[in-house]
Amino acid sequence: MTAPATIADHHAASARSVSVSRGYRFELVKLVSQWRIRLLVLACWITPALFVAAVSRQSTLPVDTLFGRWMHATGWAGPLVMLGFAGTWALPLLTSMVAGDVFASEDRLGTWRHLLVAVRSPRRIFAAKALASLTVILLLVAGLACSSAAGGVAAVGNQPLVGLDGHLLTPADAAGKVLLAWACVLAPTLALAAIGLLGSVALGRSPMGLLLPALVALAMQLAQMLPLPVAVRLALPAYAFIAWNGLFTSPTHLGPLLIGIVVSLVWAVTATTLAYLLFLRRDFTNLTDDGSGRRAFTAGALPLAGLVAVTVAVVASATTASGSGIEQDKVQRSVATAFAHLYRIQTKQLNRPDVTEAQLKVAATCDKGSVKVAAEGPGNDWRCVVTWHLPGVDVAGTAIYQLDVTADGRFMADGDGPKEVNGYFLVRTPAGDAPNPLWQFDSNVELLATSKG
Template identity: 80%
Template sequence: MTAAVAEAPVPAARPVSVARGYRFELVKLLSQWRIRLLVLACWIAPALFVAAVSQQSSLPVDTLFGRWMNATGWAGPLVMLGFAGTYALPLLTSVVAGDVFAVEDRLGTWRHLLVAVRSYRRIFVAKALASLTVILVLVAGMAVSSAAGGVVAVGNRPLIGLDGHVLAPGDAAGQVLLAWVCVLAPALALAAVGLLGSVALGRSPMGLLLPAVVALVMQLAQMLPLPVAVRLALPSYAFIAWNGLFTSPAQLGPLLIGIGVSLVWAVTATALAYRLFLRRDFTNLTYDGSGRRALTVGALPLVGLIGVAFAIIAASTPALGSGIDQDKVQGSLATAFGHLYRLQTEQLHRPDVTEEQLAVTAACTKGGGLIAAEGPGNDWRCVVSWHLPDVEATGSAIYQLDVTADGRYVADGDGPKEVNGYFQVRTPTGDQPNPLWQFDGNVELLPTHPKG
């Protein structure tokens, strides 16, 4: 008599949890020498750069807040932020997010990873979260390092805003931190584009370069005299819209639109990458990306986003022109001059006056008055007028303005010398150039409404 032996059911293998997959992918990323080198560079190099430049007599005055680097420690992280938005962040997102999937194609390790994790969805989520974590660590390193380098080298001193008003050290620190937080949105958009390129193009080098290429094209577009609606429809605008945080009141409209557009890009590109990843055939060991699929599933929807964003912005705000007109330039220059005049008065130990007493106005022309006073250009000429208490004569000063397409301008004093010429002013923190000599300003590109 034989006894029938019943075979015990073999339990089905469960997929690895997202948490374990995330830790595994994070360790893989941080074990790469180039990622370790980037982390080290982002946490050390900005501090050394800011500290070194702040001690120089020749400052990067062509960079926003560069002229204030030896006056306050909070100018350095803003100079670094401008550099990061133009160069560093596109390259960092390319190296991290643009390679997180393609590395498995180059090494031929997809089969091992799929057998170990047993879930396409969890692999994608783990890789996306790991790359996001590394990018946040890199951005945080640049922000903290540059701020520490500036404060240690120069000091925790007040910062001059883009309309001439003075930010106390605590306020300056808060605005600098907020500015760095705001650029996370376009950084996430580029990271999502990197994920999409890494999935769609496989081991192709173009997948690694895609975020940098997209960022370069958009930066070139921002330099052109495009309508405001087109400019705001590009996620790259959020890399420069943080300028509006340093005016009073803050110019939040363009910044919020730029952040919103960037987040929509981040969500859409990530969703497209997820869809392509789930539909991929991992049995093909020679997979090298699909150019047609990358175009139809990846590029075309993102280009469509630009069209949709343009239509929404154009319909909600009358922003079809350059956004730079005579009234805006005159109002911005008059406000900045009034604030800086009071600062100069304090530095020269003269009797204080209020902005209401000064009643500053500006009259600006472009191209010698032969062309319409609108749009960017270096041919703006403005005459600023003001009044002093108990003085019958009206004061006046001439400025030459170079206005860029994104609304930033540099005002260069053109006389009289005792008002806006170059001379050193003795301050408690050392000799500084006359604050009315040269200064940066910002024109809000969206339509503004007078206070009622």
């Protein structure tokens, strides 16, 4: 082969586009080489274990969070407490730091032309950056899950976990459901990451692109606190951050969880597609063209707002969801179920003869403090009278609870007597004082309509 032909072949080979795999490795190295990403990885793999272990050793527990009151009893409560915190604060911030900056960093450094000369394909650049940011986010989520689980089990032990409706999960079952709960929140995390990609492309070097996932997550969290119709609540990706609690009931409440996962994945695909189309239309020859607020509004905010409207319509038509979803019969059924399970745990603590739920025949009568107020919707004025029967005893037992029901269906029941059942924090057992499971307990109302029984 002649020298000119060899030089021509060399130039042709160098002009080919870099493969996505090579671009992905390059972008991944760029991300991991940043000091703030390294700090985030170390923090996610170390801090949760230290936090859960330290809190589990404290005399006061975060009882205002799901499963917080059980952190003394089992190591599997710790990762669930961490999951609740991560869904509200940690994961939105992590997606902002990674996905929200992956394109904007090139604008700040002015390196787009060099990258285009090296890769020669905007499509492959987008794919490589999106995959690299996704890899780092998955690494961070895995660190939060594994570290918090390891810290809880090491500090407290591999003990059974009391479910959200009071039934007892074996250590193996608890471990599997904890892992599944963390896997389920990957869907809304991907939705926030896609919003981060969209903001990073549409807003360029503007700091708003970096903050967009956190701001969107905060807005959706505030919306979840409002008394919205259940169809609107389920149509927001943020609901998937709390719908995992349905895994810890018997039977499991999978309807809201599956809807939340599907909605989150639809958001992820839609936002990523919008970011991809905006990126391909970008003028890389103009260094001052790094996004605009108008473009972000017309190509980003409007389509996502339309997606919310479509999703609400689909959820409302495909389910039996109506109103707030919090109704009197649902609250009564949930309180009675949790009380029956927890009563059996207390019976075992006190070394009394075992009874079954069928023998107890637990029933609850709940209202909102007055017959003039409709017994529906969230509020801290719910009041329930629980009755049950013991074998060989003619008189039915009664207990009173004050309920604080939040807009997302979660409630805390606070015992209001009699003192022998739920009036004290501790009960005297043959092995010493132990926490009274009937004093206060958490549970939730399934917002979608379910069959009775």
